[in-house]
Amino acid sequence: MKNLDSVRCGVRYAAVPLTLAALAGCSEGRTKRPNIIVMMTDDHTTQAMSCYGSLLVETPxxxxxxxxxxxxxxxYVPNAISGPSRACILTGKYSHVNGFTDNSRTFDGDQQTFPKLLHDAGYQxxxxxxxxxxxxxxxxxxxSILVGQGEYYSxxxxxxxxxxxxxxxxTDIITDKAIGFLERRDKSRPFAMLYYHKAPHRNWMPAQRHLGVNDDRVFPEPFNLLDDYSGRGSAARGQAMEIGRDMWPEWDLKLMTPEQLAQSYELETSGDANKDDxxxxxxxxxxxxxxxAAYNRMTPEERANWDRAYAPRIAEYERMKGRVSQEELTRWKYQQYMKDYCAVIKxxxxxxxxxxxxxxxxxxxDNTIIVYTSDQGFFLGEHGWFDKRFMxxxxxxxxxxxxxxxAVAAGVRTRALAMxxxxxxxxxxxxxxxxxxxxxxxxLKDVLTSGGKTPEAWRTGVYYHYYEYPSWHSVKRHYGIRTNDYKLIxxxxxxxxxELYDLKKDPHEMCNVYNDPEYAAVRSDMHARLEKLQQECGDTDPCEREYEFFRGADQL
Incomplete structure (x- = not known):
């Protein structure tokens, strides 16, 4: 693809002349105000975008x-989980301020949000x-919103x-609805549209046209796929998001024929399932x-295509069961995970x-500010994990x-710390x-209009606070700060x-150096930075609050 290598390597294109008048909120008869589209996906991580250097999938x-x-x-996000991240984007405020700390909360829609401000200013x-x-x-x-997590089919x-x-x-339907809105819009007014996808959220069900698209691929493994969490604390060891241990064979990996699924469903609803564990x-x-439930939403023709696509995987799994080591099984599951996740990205x-x-x-x-983002990143086998939540x-x-x-020069990369x-x-x-x-x-206007340069007096650290424990995936509550060089959790x-990580020497966060005497000065400095940042964002007693959480199926 033309110029793609330059984008990947961080080569800057020649900056185009920028007219700040394009950003001015001018009255009718003067410069037209920009349209705004926020494209957001759920659980799409930079590791699965070729513009970020991914080898897993092409995203032209x-x-x-x-x-x-x-x-x-x-x-970076201040709280790596779906609902809270969306509330942060809407309000421009941290979770403890906007009130939506975890997925069991109800967002207070009466509060100030940027769509309300734009609407009041004349935006459609x-x-x-x-x-x-x-x-x-x-x-x-x-x-027009999905109910809860939403379904992939119908x-x-x-x-x-x-x-x-x-x-x-x-994914197709959401785009149809977005285009339909643009077709019907009042063309005398600027528009602001939130275009939010379910994909690639769990359980990664590809479109019919992408069934089997990755069957012949062997995906590169992250070097720490078989991480044993040595050198880190109980939080890393105590999670429940390991590909080898915690992925559900039926829901996540589609390892059940229609006949097996029907029999299992009947067994469960009859009350005869084994409840020993x-x-x-x-x-x-x-x-x-x-x-x-997801399978039943497909049409008979869609189910037939689905069954043909997943039959070889199911047969291979049946041949493997009890005959391969846990390590081999983990590697095999990782490949199936990547086949589905990357197909959904397509x-x-x-x-x-x-x-x-x-x-x-x-x-x-060219009249529209287009932003693409996700509600947070995601683990694609790093540390042996899927899901998110951790800092x-x-x-x-x-x-x-x-x-x-x-107003934004083409082909520019910026390292300015953004949230x-x-x-x-x-x-x-x-x-x-x-x-x-x-x-x-x-x-971020000054970053966007200055060729990606970090403005003077810009932030030097980002704050994080995760609240949803005990709940899905058993990730402990935690907070911390990330600077350009270090991370304290x-x-x-x-x-x-x-935990303290030297991100220059250890970008994959494999070695906690919090108690290493060589990092005593760094640890002291990071504690001071964290306390200052907590004062600035108003989260000065994060360990004193108590929260209750709901373990509903919609948390998945």
Missing amino acids: NLDRLAREGMLFESC TAMIGKWHLNSDPQGFDFW PLFVENGEERTEPGYV VSRANDWRSSVMQYQ GVDENVGRLLDYLEEIGEL YEECQRTPLLVRYPK NIDLAPTFVDMAGLEVPADMQGRS HFYNDVDEW
């Missing part, structure tokens, strides 16, 4: 955004796709308050019931391309691409509005453990 349309805009190498607003905040959207002229939407099941594949029984119940990338092509067709592509790099870091040729709470003030600022003083994020609640 996302690469186009990077090639024609700015790629953020150091964007829309929310389409995965909302996942347990309340109805506010501040939108049009909204998904159920609530559209402006009315339920409707849509035939087809969810309560934990495994609960996992098995959730795995079978959820997979049965659907996302294609649909991003569809929307870009439509914007170009109607002449609005470790693979999921604290999130992709961020911004295209707006009227997803920066998006709300950025959109407000670039629309020419005054950024509310209570937004805790910082506008405190796991608390039913443990009291600190």
